[in-house]
Amino acid sequence: MTWLFPLYLLGAAAIIGPILMHLRRRPPQDRVEFSSLMFLDAQTPMPVSKRKLDHWLLLLLRCLALLLLALMFARPLLRVENEAPLFQQSATIILLDSSASMRRGDLWKQAVDIASERLQKVAVTDRLAVATLDRQTQLLWSFDQDRGAASTRVATLKPQLSALKPSWESTDLGQALVDAAGWFGSAQGLSGLQKRILLVSDLQEGAKLEALRSLVWPENIQVEVMRVEVPNADNFTLSLAASSPEESAGKDKAPKQTEAVTRVRISNARESKISDFNLDSTPVTSGYIAPGSSRVVTVPALTQAEGSTLTVTGDAWDFDNRVYIAPAQPKTVKIVFIGDEKTRDEAASPLFYLSRALQPTASLRPELSVIAATATALPPDTQLVFVSGARLNAPLAQSVRALVEKDGLVVSVIAEPTTPQDLEALTGIGAKDWNLSASREEGSESYSMLADVQTAHPLLRPFADERLRDFTKLRFWHHRKVTLPKESPLEVLARFDNGDPAILGKGRLILLTSGWHPADSQLALSTKFVPLLYGWLEAAGFRNEQAASLLVGDVLPLDGATTIMTPDGQTLTPKPGTIPRAEMPGIYRVGKELRAVNLPPEEGRITPMDVAKLRELGVRVEDGGLKGAISTLAEEKERLAITEQEGRQRAWIWLLGALLVILGWETWLAGRIRQSVPQQAFTPA
Amino acid sequence: MPANLDSTALARIRSLELRAKVIVEGLWKGMHRSPYHGFSVEFSEYRAYVQGDDPRYIDWKVLARSDRTFIKKFEDETNLRCQLVVDHSRSMSFGSGPFTKADYAATLAATLALFLMQQGDAVGVTTFGQTLQEHIPARNRPGHLRRLMLELEKPAPAGTTALDISVSQLAELVRKRGLICLVSDLLAPVEKLERQLGLLGAMGHDVVLFHVMDRAEIDFSFDKSAHFRDAETGTERFVDPNVAREVYLNRLNVHRDFIRRACERQGIEYQWTPTDTPLERVLFDFLSRRQRKKGGGRV
Numbered sequence: 001m002t003w004l005f006p007l008y009l010l011g012a013a014a015i016i017g018p019i020l021m022h023l024r025r026r027p028p029q030d031r032v033e034f035s036s037l038m039f040l041d042a043q044t045p046m047p048v049s050k051r052k053l054d055h056w057l058l059l060l061l062r063c064l065a066l067l068l069l070a071l072m073f074a075r076p077l078l079r080v081e082n083e084a085p086l087f088q089q090s091a092t093i094i095l096l097d098s099s100a101s102m103r104r105g106d107l108w109k110q111a112v113d114i115a116s117e118r119l120q121k122v123a124v125t126d127r128l129a130v131a132t133l134d135r136q137t138q139l140l141w142s143f144d145q146d147r148g149a150a151s152t153r154v155a156t157l158k159p160q161l162s163a164l165k166p167s168w169e170s171t172d173l174g175q176a177l178v179d180a181a182g183w184f185g186s187a188q189g190l191s192g193l194q195k196r197i198l199l200v201s202d203l204q205e206g207a208k209l210e211a212l213r214s215l216v217w218p219e220n221i222q223v224e225v226m227r228v229e230v231p232n233a234d235n236f237t238l239s240l241a242a243s244s245p246e247e248s249a250g251k252d253k254a255p256k257q258t259e260a261v262t263r264v265r266i267s268n269a270r271e272s273k274i275s276d277f278n279l280d281s282t283p284v285t286s287g288y289i290a291p292g293s294s295r296v297v298t299v300p301a302l303t304q305a306e307g308s309t310l311t312v313t314g315d316a317w318d319f320d321n322r323v324y325i326a327p328a329q330p331k332t333v334k335i336v337f338i339g340d341e342k343t344r345d346e347a348a349s350p351l352f353y354l355s356r357a358l359q360p361t362a363s364l365r366p367e368l369s370v371i372a373a374t375a376t377a378l379p380p381d382t383q384l385v386f387v388s389g390a391r392l393n394a395p396l397a398q399s400v401r402a403l404v405e406k407d408g409l410v411v412s413v414i415a416e417p418t419t420p421q422d423l424e425a426l427t428g429i430g431a432k433d434w435n436l437s438a439s440r441e442e443g444s445e446s447y448s449m450l451a452d453v454q455t456a457h458p459l460l461r462p463f464a465d466e467r468l469r470d471f472t473k474l475r476f477w478h479h480r481k482v483t484l485p486k487e488s489p490l491e492v493l494a495r496f497d498n499g500d501p502a503i504l505g506k507g508r509l510i511l512l513t514s515g516w517h518p519a520d521s522q523l524a525l526s527t528k529f530v531p532l533l534y535g536w537l538e539a540a541g542f543r544n545e546q547a548a549s550l551l552v553g554d555v556l557p558l559d560g561a562t563t564i565m566t567p568d569g570q571t572l573t574p575k576p577g578t579i580p581r582a583e584m585p586g587i588y589r590v591g592k593e594l595r596a597v598n599l600p601p602e603e604g605r606i607t608p609m610d611v612a613k614l615r616e617l618g619v620r621v622e623d624g625g626l627k628g629a630i631s632t633l634a635e636e637k638e639r640l641a642i643t644e645q646e647g648r649q650r651a652w653i654w655l656l657g658a659l660l661v662i663l664g665w666e667t668w669l670a671g672r673i674r675q676s677v678p679q680q681a682f683t684p685a
Numbered sequence: 686m687p688a689n690l691d692s693t694a695l696a697r698i699r700s701l702e703l704r705a706k707v708i709v710e711g712l713w714k715g716m717h718r719s720p721y722h723g724f725s726v727e728f729s730e731y732r733a734y735v736q737g738d739d740p741r742y743i744d745w746k747v748l749a750r751s752d753r754t755f756i757k758k759f760e761d762e763t764n765l766r767c768q769l770v771v772d773h774s775r776s777m778s779f780g781s782g783p784f785t786k787a788d789y790a791a792t793l794a795a796t797l798a799l800f801l802m803q804q805g806d807a808v809g810v811t812t813f814g815q816t817l818q819e820h821i822p823a824r825n826r827p828g829h830l831r832r833l834m835l836e837l838e839k840p841a842p843a844g845t846t847a848l849d850i851s852v853s854q855l856a857e858l859v860r861k862r863g864l865i866c867l868v869s870d871l872l873a874p875v876e877k878l879e880r881q882l883g884l885l886g887a888m889g890h891d892v893v894l895f896h897v898m899d900r901a902e903i904d905f906s907f908d909k910s911a912h913f914r915d916a917e918t919g920t921e922r923f924v925d926p927n928v929a930r931e932v933y934l935n936r937l938n939v940h941r942d943f944i945r946r947a948c949e950r951q952g953i954e955y956q957w958t959p960t961d962t963p964l965e966r967v968l969f970d971f972l973s974r975r976q977r978k979k980g981g982g983r984v
Contacts, residue, residue: 029912030909030911030912031911031912031914031921032907032912032914033779034779034914034915034916035776035779035786035870035899035916035917036872036873037913037918037920037922038872038873038874038936039936039937039940040913040929040932040933041929041932042922042924043922043923043924043928043929044923
């Protein structure tokens, strides 16, 4: 006879309770209703001595019930030695966390030790797979490999594990568990085996678990969590913060970016005991962050040509204390204005406003050149063309049209001198289809306003924001009335309030029926002009915003470059068809461009996660505890075997049945005794 | 004397009226003599004067008009007014046999009421506990018996026994001379009772005291130690019956003797009535004594 939980047998000692109760000396508790106590004196109640056990049958039943209860909880079983295999073979996947947070202290060494130890304890008859997990799961040893070479697995895997280093990537624990569960399903010959996943990880709270939400965790896969820990949880995390909207609005107004700033976010871990940080900006920034909170710090923009690094100090762990910032690398945009160069400084001319609106920014450097309408061709590499009413000669018109077809952007104003023939040369729409007439608003105070603006159109994207859609202060004094044929390829992007088209578009050709200079309208003087111009630049492929910082694991955009220089000085030449990814934080040089790659900020959230979170997501977890509390596999298998045998025999059910019967007898007997006692007390002899 | 009825069988009869009828049946009519002259105030009819009638009741106006002598006859010529006074205190709810004392007292009163009303006497009922609870004056009318039975059947006796207060209140209410039957366990201090009973006697009432007690009270036949709870006050005392029995019986006898002697002094008829005494025997004894006392015949 063996017991599954022998400690419960101690509960049998509870029978002392009823024995003492049956032996207890207590005063009589009977009560008698009597007509009057006027002839009776009170007496001191004398304890009723019980030298012998009263109601011994009742006592026996009660003791028996307690004994059966203790036996039932102890779960007895008969060991059958010659039974078929005492325990099943198992299939185990060892998942080793190799994310950046494992770079702290000796976490990685602990994790590799646990994995190696477990590796040696897995029997040759058992099946094993080993994988590392960070942003993605990397299989080191698959079940298929194991099937063919189980005997050599230790010799093969040990050097591999020793050679492994933690990566700089984030932790996608959810995806790793989903992948591992999938391997059990896809590998051959695993049916009937016990399936276990051994997760060796620091289980930081920054680990992603979202992938588990899409999976119903299989009932037969058990996850054992071996958490590795370091005692110190003091950690600051430095990451880039998004620039604020106010700052963006400011950029549009003053595109020179003379007061450029960099915003970084410093976070303090939840269980951290420190709160004072130092940031090595110029000048040095110091401050206070409460544990579990974060703070955005604005420092003067870093402008080093080779890329800059900001470092926060004051915590215990260094791996997430830096952000890398690539220098601003504005793109050159070659813009041609067809008109008179002399008018550049005349306040009434369209060129005056255009040249002042197109100022260099952190990401764009517009180069505005002016050619006469009589020129025969556009300068080479022209990317944008503005025409304000000038009549182009035929070769130039051809050249401009070719630019439109070649992904350039052309903005042309249909002014008084423009004829349908000019428009035909520019758009390819037959001259007879154009119906142009002048429209000057009646009276000096009359004007038109924009209405029906297609803000969803890519060319008018800046006005997609509802707060920027107020066109009531933008007045047009004069415009050409254009009547379009019914099936025109031209699209009306905006109309005046009288229904006449205001902005027409055809691919990358934009036609304005009124100029932006003050003689025609208030457009150039309004707040809409610069956003409109930059919207057009964006539509032409020149975004006026700083390239977002890349994170480790992101794809490095090649943009035609052929070589990549990594932060540690290696030069890579990616093969065609492959997608190069950033593997470490730092400044990458991709071709001529510098790219800053930073650590994923969630990797800095090192506070240990509660294993219950995994359980909430349905994962069947048994917490293996810390490294020191590892139970040996053999013991565990023995325990499993006993559990399984007990589950088959189910002796406890019989004990439960007997217990219920005895409790029934006890209740009946106690009821009878109870009934008889008051009768004796109430009835005079 | 008729054969005794089985008290257990009697207890099974739920209707008090039926129970009383069973007891009264077979007994011949009583032999009472009313202290009054036979006329109530309620006029019923005339009848011709015969010799021997009291000339006070001749209707002189009719004689003057018709020259004939008629006598005014009144409805219900009451011979006896009997007021049954029944103890309704909580101590009456005790009973070790098939009857509680309250059941026994109610049946006794109902039996007396039925018997007396059958022979044309007026009967009333008064119940008391701490004070008088209900008072139905003595009458003899159709339906009056039913009313008495309903009053006697009322369950849940309440309050403590305050004999002296109740008796003095009764003296206020019952002014006309008659028979007063007091049914009680008399489990209350009785020092002032003698004076009150004497007052009733002085008012010209015939008073009969039925002292009802349960057999367990008389013998104190408990054998196990227990907490005894007073039915009236709710107080509890731990009592070992074997130790307390002697003192109890002594005190009870002293109490009983005091009451009996007080009754003798005041000319009150005392009838010791344990609840195991058959009721028809009690009734028979009562009637026999009345007959002896009044010298026989229906007076």
